Amino acid sequence: MTIHHHPPEDLLAAFAAGLLDLGQHVAIATHLVGCPRCRDTVRTMEHVGGALLTGLPPTAMSGDALAMIKARLDGIVPAVASPPRRATGLSDVPGLPKFVREYPAGPWKWIAPKVHMRPIELPEASETRVFLLKSRPGTKMIEHTHTGFEMSCVLSGSFVHAGGHFGPGDFDLGDGADDHEIMIDSADDCICLIAMQGDLKLNGMIGRLLQPLIRM
Numbered sequence: 001m002t003i004h005h006h007p008p009e010d011l012l013a014a015f016a017a018g019l020l021d022l023g024q025h026v027a028i029a030t031h032l033v034g035c036p037r038c039r040d041t042v043r044t045m046e047h048v049g050g051a052l053l054t055g056l057p058p059t060a061m062s063g064d065a066l067a068m069i070k071a072r073l074d075g076i077v078p079a080v081a082s083p084p085r086r087a088t089g090l091s092d093v094p095g096l097p098k099f100v101r102e103y104p105a106g107p108w109k110w111i112a113p114k115v116h117m118r119p120i121e122l123p124e125a126s127e128t129r130v131f132l133l134k135s136r137p138g139t140k141m142i143e144h145t146h147t148g149f150e151m152s153c154v155l156s157g158s159f160v161h162a163g164g165h166f167g168p169g170d171f172d173l174g175d176g177a178d179d180h181e182i183m184i185d186s187a188d189d190c191i192c193l194i195a196m197q198g199d200l201k202l203n204g205m206i207g208r209l210l211q212p213l214i215r216m
């Protein structure tokens with residue numbers, strides 16, 4: 001697998017610093033599973049962050065700090081119930097990292113001609129929603145813009161737009177400034193993991209006619 005499109009460095013830095021919400025984190029982590037180059041970048045960023053922390057001047061602790069920690073350790077530690085496990089049915093999705101397969105997922109839903117989506121339920125609230133998007137070969141997505149951002153991780157198949165050609169492992173970031181038409185150019189279905197905030201805004205007459213039908 002040759003990866004040509006990577007997340008921008010500011011997103012990798014935000015990932016390394018733990019600043020992303022869970023939906024964004026899942027998308028970047030999905031890319032990292034398949035991309036040694038970005039894994040190296042993140043590791044370097046984490047080392048730099050760690051070196052900065054250890055370089056900080058030491059701060060004196062209060063005299064009763066140790067006693068307070070002991071008191072906490074002596075307190076009753078409530079058992080943390082692990083969430084009930086459900087079959088996710090995501091095992092049939094090619095290229096999906098193992099950690100995403102652990103999340104529950106809804107059924108495939110029709111959202112537009114030749115395009116289906118499948119929501120992924122995250123274990124905690126996130127402003128960014130995550131779902132799988134499956135498009136049939138030859139699908140031409142109508143020109144659209146985003147009211148928020150959209151991160152796409154290609155799991156299988158491929159698509160092309162003005163920004164280049166995107167195949168398995170590639171990462172595409174769309175934001176409100178984008179105005180693009182996407183064509184699925186693989187012989188098989190193209191399946192992407194998408195992390196998205198905001199909504200899609202379809203352009204043109206057909207887009208305006210279809211807009212009420214599109215639910216993502």
Ligand SMILES: [Zn+2]
Binds near residue numbers: 003006007035037
């Ligand atoms: Zn990468």
